[in-house]
Amino acid sequence: MRVLITGGAGFIGKKLAARLLERGRLGDGRIDHVTLFDVAPAEGLPADPRLEIRTGDITRMGVLLDLLRPGHDAIYHLAAVVSGAAEADIDLGYAVNLDGTRHLVEAVRAFGRKPRLVFASSVAVFGGDMPEVIGDETHLTPQTSYGAQKAMGELLVADYHRKGFMDGRSLRLPTIVVRPGRPNKAASTWASSIFREPLAGQEAVCPVGRDAAMYVLSPRRVVDALVHAMELPSEAFGMTRSLTLPGKTYSVAEMVTALERVAGRNVVDRIRWEPDPVIQRIVAGWPTRFETPRAERLGFQADDSLEEIVQQHIEDELGGRFVA
């Protein structure tokens, strides 16, 4: 079978590609080919004859038609302009996140191959005046353009599924921590920074207080979920093609305690507390209480503990060693 990952040069795309190549299968199908499609160059991927890198811009319909012409059986749609960028540049956000998704589902429709498609949505579809606990039937009231575009993507996937053009499924991802690399402009960047920088011997800035909280999932678990979502039979999703992935909500205090337990006091002391009222206000507006019985019934799983998430980062990104 042939697999396509849009946004395949990104954080999650690369990890997913590596996992798929390592597994060699999706369900009953042997993976013969994995195409990574991205506007950015893909670096640090395993050398593998099954892997093909395609560079191109999802905002251009012709590019999508060329990309899909050879035929794919399983498509992961991860390409996106993330929240800070989509908020700063409304045209770019709509072009990539809405039009890009539409180009993809239209190209899928054009070739009539009816592939499975897993779309990476986000818990950013929730926001504003929310019920105290977000459940499986809570309405989507995004308070960012990114969240609005993800919600529209879910609707497109569900509609093109219903029309029989593909077998679509959307997963709402929690914030994935620990994200490797450098801090970015996302208001959530500290949630990775406060682990990542101190473990690398560097200072991290934490702009929020110890009672701030975040709904999170680890990189390994999100890759598990993406694989599982593709392997589940279509009926498992029924008429509602979207679901919120199980994650766990941790306070900053719990994050710091877990880091100290795994890596010691010295490491934790590298966190510099610099309250930023703007970021605090944004973060305070994010939903933190989720109930995801449907996803749990379908076998999706959250991490067991924060300690495990920290350990995972040390193993997967730091070669097993941190700066004590």
Add this chain to the structure above:
Amino acid sequence: MRVLITGGAGFIGKKLAARLLERGRLGDGRIDHVTLFDVAPAEGLPADPRLEIRTGDITRMGVLLDLLRPGHDAIYHLAAVVSGAAEADIDLGYAVNLDGTRHLVEAVRAFGRKPRLVFASSVAVFGGDMPEVIGDETHLTPQTSYGAQKAMGELLVADYHRKGFMDGRSLRLPTIVVRPGRPNKAASTWASSIFREPLAGQEAVCPVGRDAAMYVLSPRRVVDALVHAMELPSEAFGMTRSLTLPGKTYSVAEMVTALERVAGRNVVDRIRWEPDPVIQRIVAGWPTRFETPRAERLGFQADDSLEEIVQQHIEDELGGRFVA
């Protein structure tokens, strides 16, 4: 002030235009000008110097830019391809209902005038696996392309509102009965037919059983709601810019009883019962139980009784007389 109604040659658009011209005001503003924009010709409108008819296609961005250039303070967005047509022609549905809405909000953004905008969404945004009662916080799981496009339109309106380009509000309309004219291809067409044709001395076909039910609102009340939605201060809607209008759910048996009470046995006998399993299945999938406390708090109102809806049709469409 200048008012624009897209889809202004349609059923609701014409009634709204007549009401606005008659009132002469919206909130504190005197209505100096009403533009009706539609791809179809507008017929049967009052001769009024304040009224301008503009013919054009909302799928063309240039048309929208020309339309909005003179500046409008209040915009009603009613133009749409309705459910049967959007389902039969997916390209047309997305072009008018999604791209058309996007062209409108983009043109609004382009001129920077920040008008109020009321968007006519639909309870067709609900469907599929639903909770027993649809409340103010129930997720949107449309089972038609039309419903999906309306849900995307709501997200666009909310996002362009949040970005400060306009003051947007979306109303989810129940099925409006009694709709004048002829039966159409909508699976709900019988809900108007069983009143309209018998009152005009003609036979009506009812394809569903007496226990089938429908969530409805009358033409007068929907026009009331559109006026009220435009007059409410922005804060009334808060962070959630959409709401489901209060309606009432009546069974076919109740509809027939109300018709008999108002118009007599003879009229009711003109209903021919021709069960159609396809239509019965579609109708059985529609939500019927709604709770709309938020809209009620904001002063939106359902009709008092079915009898009143029948009387209203006789007064407004039949000049006060029906064929007994």
